[in-house]
Amino acid sequence: xxxxxxxxxxxxxxxxxxxxxxxxxxxxxxxxxxxxxxxxxxxxxxxxxxxxxxxxxxxxxxxxxxxxxxxxxxxxxxxxxxxxxxxxxxxxxxxxxxxxxxxxxxxxxxxxxxxxxxxxxxxxxxxxxxxxxxxxxxxxxxxxxxxxxxxxxxxxxxxxxxxxxxxxxxxxxxxxxxxxxxxxxxxxxxxxxxxxxxxxxxxxxxxxxxxxxxxxxxxxxxxxxxx
Numbered sequence: 103x104x105x106x107x108x109x110x111x112x113x114x115x116x117x118x119x120x121x122x123x124x125x126x127x128x129x130x131x132x133x134x135x136x137x138x139x140x141x142x143x144x145x146x147x148x149x150x151x152x153x154x155x156x157x158x159x160x161x162x163x164x165x166x167x168x169x170x171x172x173x174x175x176x177x178x179x180x181x182x183x184x185x186x187x188x189x190x191x192x193x194x195x196x197x198x199x200x201x202x203x204x205x206x207x208x209x210x211x212x213x214x215x216x217x218x219x220x221x222x223x224x225x226x227x228x229x230x231x232x233x234x235x236x237x238x239x240x241x242x243x244x245x246x247x248x249x250x251x252x253x254x255x256x257x258x259x260x261x262x263x264x265x266x267x268x269x270x271x272x273x274x275x276x277x278x279x280x281x282x283x284x285x286x287x288x289x290x291x292x293x294x295x296x297x298x299x300x301x302x303x304x305x306x307x308x309x310x311x312x313x314x315x316x317x318x319x320x321x322x323x324x325x326x327x328x329x
Contacts, residue, residue, distance in 0.1 A: 255287030
């Protein structure tokens, strides 16, 4: 689990990742700025009724808007990851698993639909945990982190594994490795909370879970290099 993220980090300098990395950074930046604008509107709308919530919003100011944007950034990254997955996965496989047979390559429309579907599921879970995170500092953020880690693990793993398994096999695989995948989702959830670092989540998440899908799945492992 840790090794998958370390390998993903180490591969950021790979020339084969340059294009998806630049596209991912650009798209994630645009989405994050849009979420800050949307978060400002959402916070202002929630406080329009007056009372204690309005006083809290007045006290927090822009911090509340940024917090909402950070918490909603996760679902947006799945759309970006869905569009970048093929390029990222191809780079991971070329570097670590060059002997694998060709994977099933999905079209742009299929990638977009998958990203929207999985992003929508993560958005629903995030919105359920959002009031707890905002109203109960500490405990609420721990709840959000657990929910986000579960959602990242489920959705990134599905995006990556569907390249080499059918849906029934992917679901059985997820159940068999649910704890490992959940733990692998924690770095994604934590990175999503860190401004600037969260822009790397789409590429790093796609790379880390591609590695896990191959290492834990039915595909053969690469041969070890001789010492």
